[in-house]
Amino acid sequence: xxxxxxxxxxxxxxxxxxxxxxxxxxxxxxxxxxxxxxxxxxxxxxxxxxxxxxxxxxxxxxxxxxxxxxxxxxxxxxxxxxxxxxxxxxxxxxxxxxxxxxxxxxxxxxxxxxxxxxxxxxxxxxxxxxxxxxxxxxxxxxxxxxxxxxxxxxxxxxxxxxxxxxxxxxxxxxxxxxxxxxxxxxxxxxxxxxxxxxxxxxxxxxxxxxxxxxxxxxxxxxxxxxxxxxxxxxxxxxxxxxxxxxxxxxxxxxxxxxxxxxxxxxxxxxxxxxxxxxxxxxxxxxxxxxxxxxxxxxxxxxxxxxxxxxxxxxxxxxxxxxxxxxxxxxxxxxxxxxxxxxxxxxxxxxxxxx
Numbered sequence: 304x305x306x307x308x309x310x311x312x313x314x315x316x317x318x319x320x321x322x323x324x325x326x327x328x329x330x331x332x333x334x335x336x337x338x339x340x341x342x343x344x345x346x347x348x349x350x351x352x353x354x355x356x357x358x359x360x361x362x363x364x365x366x367x368x369x370x371x372x373x374x375x376x377x378x379x380x381x382x383x384x385x386x387x388x389x390x391x392x393x394x395x396x397x398x399x400x401x402x403x404x405x406x407x408x409x410x411x412x413x414x415x416x417x418x419x420x421x422x423x424x425x426x427x428x429x430x431x432x433x434x435x436x437x438x439x440x441x442x443x444x445x446x447x448x449x450x451x452x453x454x455x456x457x458x459x460x461x462x463x464x465x466x467x468x469x470x471x472x473x474x475x476x477x478x479x480x481x482x483x484x485x486x487x488x489x490x491x492x493x494x495x496x497x498x499x500x501x502x503x504x505x506x507x508x509x510x511x512x513x514x515x516x517x518x519x520x521x522x523x524x525x526x527x528x529x530x531x532x533x534x535x536x537x538x539x540x541x542x543x544x545x546x547x548x549x550x551x552x553x554x555x556x557x558x559x560x561x562x563x564x565x566x567x568x569x570x571x572x573x574x575x576x577x578x579x580x581x582x583x584x585x586x587x588x589x590x591x592x593x594x595x596x597x598x599x600x601x602x603x604x605x606x607x608x609x610x611x612x613x614x615x616x617x618x619x620x621x622x623x624x625x626x627x628x629x630x631x632x633x634x635x636x637x638x639x640x641x642x643x644x645x646x647x648x649x650x651x652x653x654x655x656x657x
Contacts, residue, residue, distance in 0.1 A: 304335045306652065307373050309366050309391060310381030315345040317535065318479060319569050320404055323433075323454050324381045329353055330645035331652070340369045366390040377652050380427065383407040385416050388423035400651060401427035403449065405437055405566035405588065412444070421445070429651055433567045434588040452647045453591070455640040456572040463578030463632060464546040467625075471502035472618050475548035475579075477541070477570045480511030483563045485554035485584050485604060490520050492607035493529060496614055503618075508533045508544060545577040549624065550617050554584035556604030568592040571599075572639050575631025580624050582613050598631035 308328055312320045328337050332352040339353055342361030347353050356373070358365035367390035370378065378394060380387045380401040391399035401424065411420040421444075424430070430449045432438050438449040478484050486507060496503050507517070507530065514532065521530045536544060545551075551574030555565040567588035571581045581599035583589040595601040600613045617624045 304377060304652070305373070305375040306331060306335050306337045306377050306379060307370060307375035308337065308339050308341075308379045308381050309370075309387045310339065310341050311343070311361055311384060311387070312382060313339060313341045313343045314347075316343055319454070319566060320382055322569055323402075323404075326455070326457070326641040327645045327648050330641060331649060334649075335652075338373055338375065340366060340373070362386050363389045367393060370394040379652075383411065383420075383424055385411070385420050385423065388420070388427070392423055392426060398428050401430050403430060403432045403437065403441060403446075405433070405440075405564050408441070408444070408446075409564065431648075431651065434591045436588055436590060437566065450651060452644055452651075453639060454567050454569050454572070455642070455644045456569060456576050456635055458576050458632070458635045458640055461542060461545065461573045461576035461635075463576075463628070468547055468549065470549075471504060472500060472549045473547050474503065474505045474550050474552050474614065475508070475544065475574070476506070476551070476553050477508040477536075477544075477573070478553060478568075480507070480509050480513040480517060481563070482513050482516075483556055483558050483565060484513075485556050486513070486517055487520055488554045488556075488584075488605055488607055488610055489552055490517065490524060490526060490530065492611040492614070493526055494524060495607065495611040497529060499615060500618060503529060505530045506533060506544065506548065507531065508536050508541070510535050541573075542577070545574060545579065548574075548579055550614060551575075551579045551581040551599075552610075552614070553589075554582065554602055554604060554610055555586050555589050556584050557586045565589050572631075572635055575599075575628070575639075576635040578625075578628035578632050580617055580627035581631065582610065582617075594630070594634065597627065598634055599627055 314321050314325050329351040331337050339355045342358050356369050363386045378391045378399040380391045383403045432449045441449045557564045565587035571592040574581050583593045584604040585601040586604050593599045602609045
């Protein structure tokens with residue numbers, strides 16, 4: 304089968320959407336001819352059978368011209384955007400598979416092109432999303448019948464350390480530095496934690512527009528000795544940082560005014576695969592990325608006191624911390640991995656909805 308993926312987001316860009324598309328498409332390429340159609344520059348790994356067509360401007364006309372040249376059997380719209388949906392609908396006569404991640408279709412509800420966008424999205428066959436929470440939100444907007452394919456991670460790449468890291472304890476966040484990640488809540492919880500655990504350290508991996516505000520908050524709270532901003536970390540070095548940590552923490556929140564919600568949170572699975580307990584905000588797709596009380600804890604967004612209490616519970620109980628980490632690892636090995644996600648995706652590609 305010849306498959307064309309239309310997307311404005313793909314590696315070497317960094318992010319959850321990029322990871323989701325790359326990991327599934329490279330597995331599909333083992334049995335299908337897969338071509339990535341994107342304006343994103345950069346070489347694909349030579350170890351995979353993915354093909355790539357660069358479109359200069361990334362507009363609907365360029366994507367449509369690429370589809371006419373490729374003549375694929377199936378078209379996948381990598382995220383809900385009108386510049387992708389329109390050429391896919393025209394080429395396939397509404398038999399294209401579309402992935403709705405969360406912020407993509409929510410942001411469109413505030414734009415001038417909302418009527419056209421909603422008509423195009425309503426005619427996707429099938430419509431895929433990451434979580435049941437997202438499927439419910441889509442249903443409330445009039446997009447019924449979305450199929451859920453959870454993200455995953457690679458248990459062969461993300462593995463627990465051979466020897467658990469020694470104390471002093473380390474908290475870790477990995478992600479794009481945007482407000483909804485709740486990193487400011489972690490910083491607000493740190494003064495409470497440092498009274499009980501004076502040598503506690505907090506590592507923040509990633510970059511983004513919220514970094515200046517967060518760095519100012521670190522100075523305001525006098526946390527310079529406890530907090531380390533590492534910026535973007537190459538994938539090959541990320542595992543070593545996971546191995547330094549004792550708890551993964553990212554108390555995400557939904558920001559309705561900005562139409563910003565955590566679609567899932569693949570980093571929670573990466574941390575679990577590394578044997579770390581995770582603490583997430585009870586918001587958006589994160590609720591389905593963490594098994595509360597089993598692989599970690601869910602806390603109410605924006606509550607530093609509740610967050611600090613869960614951190615202390617884990618730091619004071621080595622057995623609980625290790626058990627939650629083992630549970631997270633087992634969940635990734637048996638269910639929350641990319642091989643399972645690609646298999647489900649392949650099944651839907653093989654069917655054409657009426």
